[in-house]
Amino acid sequence: MAKNTQKFGLPVDFEPMEAKSSAELPAEEGWQYEPKWDGFRCLAFKDGDAVDLRAKSGKPLGRYFPEVLALLGDLPIGSMVVDGELVIEIEGKLSFEAMQMRLHPAESRVRKLSASTPAKLVLFDILFSPDGVSQVNTPLKTRRAKLEAVISPFQRTESLVLSPYTTDYTLARAWLSQAGNGGIDGVVCKRLDGTYEPGVRAMIKVKRLRTADCVVGGFRYESKSKEVGSLLLGLYNAGGELDHVGFTSTIADADRAALTERLEARREAPGFTGKAPGGPSRWSTGRSGNWEPVKPDxxxxxxxxHVTGRRFRHGTKLMRWRPDKKPAQCTYEQIEGASMQDPTS
Known part of the structure; x- marks a missing residue:
């Protein structure tokens, strides 16, 4: 159901506005707070019955979520471009694992999953409205009103909803305190008078657990083993170079063999184009200082x-793989101010 990029109100390679991490919610007036959903960020492009879904990375998502393509295609709305999050609920909780299972090469498997665990599209912004007008340079407060006018008549609890929001700082803190455990992932903060800035970290995100998306630029083998022992993590600096910023070794034993094979197939120098790994740190004295560069994809x-000197102070915990994220989006901006304490702890 995808269509030529020029037939939609905006090109399908239009970049979504991004957020930078903070340890605290902004408390002054002029902010709108929204739940941070634990799914795949999605820009949805519609022109009649033609629909295209794009991930934050710019990759097409429609193939993996045919039920959402059909839903949007059937809406009696001529054209629009909306910003939101694809999520899947299982037994009342959001399941990122179920989202990852959709990224399967077999169409028959995708169709089966779309019927057994259908996805929901949670919308929070509109970039191009059915009246044929771009809303990109319109303030958020106006965009939100426009989004509600367009989508409210077609909301369906199980498949298409508007994200809640508030301007109440106390309520936003309550949302943050309840984040995690299969619910929302944190809180996103947006300026009410702000325009939509594509590709810019103009929003603020606050999470109970401090996390960052990193590029795997290399790996080390386990000591006295030919299986992967740790992943070497990188972030892109302002010059576009990939700097080594730390490692993670929390790899499940059952995953090591397959992961080793996957990484060895990606061997490619230099791995890191900026600051490269040195020998083993004092946190991993039993591991070889040798490392293998891989294609940074x-x-x-x-x-x-903690972050010290723009590096993770200790080893990190591997949370999950993010095939929906573009490596170039993994920048230092994510961890600015990350040495501050979590206000909810």
Whole structure:
């Protein structure tokens, strides 16, 4: 159901506005707070019955979510471009694992999953409205009213909803305190008077658990083993170079063999184009200092505690792989101010 990029109100390679991490919610007036959903960010392009879904990375998502393509295609709306999040609920909780299972090469498998665990599209912004007008340069407060006018008549609890929002700081803190455990992932903060800035980290995100999306630029083998022992993590600096910023070794034993094979197939120098790994740190004295560079096309989300000198102070915890994220989006901006304490702890 995808269509030529020029037939939609905006090109399908239009970049979504992004967020930078913060340890605290902004408390002054002029902010709108929204739940941060634990799914795949999605820009949805519609022109009649033609629909295209794009991930934050710019990759097409429609093939993996045919039920959402059909839903949007059937809406009696001529054209629109909306911003939101694809999520899947299982037993009342959001399941990122179920989202990842959709990224399967077999169409028959995707169709089966779309019937057994259908996805829901949660919308929070509109970039092109059915009246044929771009809303990109319109303030958020006006965009939200426009989104509600367009989508409210067609909301369906199980498949298409508007994200709640508030301007109440106290309520936003309550949302943040309840984040995690299969619910929302945190809180996103947006300026009410702000325009939509494609590709810019103009929003603020606050999570109970501090995480960052990192590029895998290399790996080390386990000591006295030919299986992967740790992943070497990188973030892109302002010059576009990939700097080594730390490692994660929390790899399940059952996953090591397959992961080793996957990484070895991606061996490619230099791995890191900026600061490269040195020998083993004092946190991993039993591991060889040798490391293997890989093609920087894999993204992982890791949990960390402190950042010192623009590096993770200790080893990180591997949370999950992020095939929906573009490596170039893994920048230092994510961890600015990350040495601050979590206000909800």
């Amino acid at each position: 894999l993204v992982v989300e890791v949990r960390f505690d």
